[in-house]
Amino acid sequence: MLSNIRVVLVQTFHPGNIGASARAMKTMGLSDLVLVRPRAFPDPEATRLAAGAEDLVEGARVVDSLAEAVSDCVQVVGASARLRSLPLPHFDEPDAMARELVEHAAHDPVALVFGRERSGLTNDEIRLCSHQVSIPANPDYGILNLSQAVQVLAYEAFTAWRRRPTSGYRPALPPEERQPSREQLDHFHGHLARVMQGSGFLTQPHARTEAQLQALFARAQPSRRELSLLRGLLASLEHHLPEA
Known part of the structure; x- marks a missing residue:
């Protein structure tokens, strides 16, 4: 550990x-x-x-x-x-x-x-x-x-x-239930930024909005499974956006 x-x-x-x-x-x-x-x-x-x-x-x-x-x-x-x-x-x-x-x-x-x-x-x-x-x-x-x-x-x-609890058996979490890595989160935030700009939600890069959303997901601490679900949602939305 x-x-x-x-x-x-x-x-x-x-x-x-x-x-x-x-x-x-x-x-x-x-x-x-x-x-x-x-x-x-x-x-x-x-x-x-x-x-x-x-x-x-x-x-x-x-x-x-x-x-x-x-x-x-x-x-x-x-x-x-x-x-x-x-x-x-x-x-x-x-x-x-x-x-x-x-x-x-x-x-x-x-x-x-x-x-x-x-x-x-x-x-x-x-x-x-x-x-x-x-x-x-x-x-x-x-x-x-x-x-x-x-x-x-x-x-x-x-x-x-x-001081961690040592009594009782705690099975390891399956990979999909563990926290995503910073690299995985960075890919997600990059994907989110592209969809926000492509949808017109943001007309130009906006560091403060993106920082607030990053903080929101840091507080939420999504699992890898949940992050994959969000990526799938973004991919579906992106598919329906007009081509630039």
């Missing part, structure tokens, strides 16, 4: 923070580290600050985009200050987030996403997430180092894993 919890670091500037984050992960049993366009990697400073977690640093996967990093994940939680302009579901308490994350991780990959040291995640990157989470801190000085934020959320995930 813990091996299904991925930590994604986006455009990390200081390579030492990669090593320190790997160390924070390893102390909490996490091992899947993905780096999105780090400024400097590999780097001796990353290895030095890993301090026993060098295997995580050496095994880290480097990708070109956040979309690539989380495409197979069924839940993607972006760590950030709450952005009310983006209507994504938001966890105000990390322990509540961790319980849900661990539940999904029993069957499929999930991800915790952390942004740049100075500026965090962009709005476009937050939109690639299914949820946001904030770490409660001193309102007069609520600044956490990147690796400290990784440590806090990794601890919450590990604690939720330790």
Whole structure:
């Protein structure tokens, strides 16, 4: 289960923070580290600050985009200050987030996403997430180092894993009843956007409307079977639209 919890670091500037984050992960049993366009990697400073977690640093996967990093994940939680302009579901308490994350991780990959040291995640990157989470801190000085934020959320995930119910047999969900991956959802949202524009509901791309609909489906958490049903509905509607 813990091996299904991925930590994604986006455009990390200081390579030492990669090593320190790997160390924070390893102390909490996490091992899947993905780096999105780090400024400097590999780097001796990353290895030095890993301090026993060098295997995580050496095994880290480097990708070109956040979309690539989380495409197979069924839940993607972006760590950030709450952005009310983006209507994504938001966890105000990390322990509540961790319980849900661990539940999904029993069957499929999930991800915790952390942004740049100075500026965090962009709005476009937050939109690639299914949820946001904030770490409660001193309102007069609520600044956490990147690796400290990784440590806090990794601890919450590990604690939720330790406290999960272990009594009784819980059969694995069939694939069609599980949550869709971000890649599957992205295809659905792209299909929905085409139908909205082709039907005249939207006469031009409208980021706010599309973001609100994405948030709606994030809250609804449709299963893969339900998403397939919606795709079939869109395909039927699209078939009856006039050709451009």
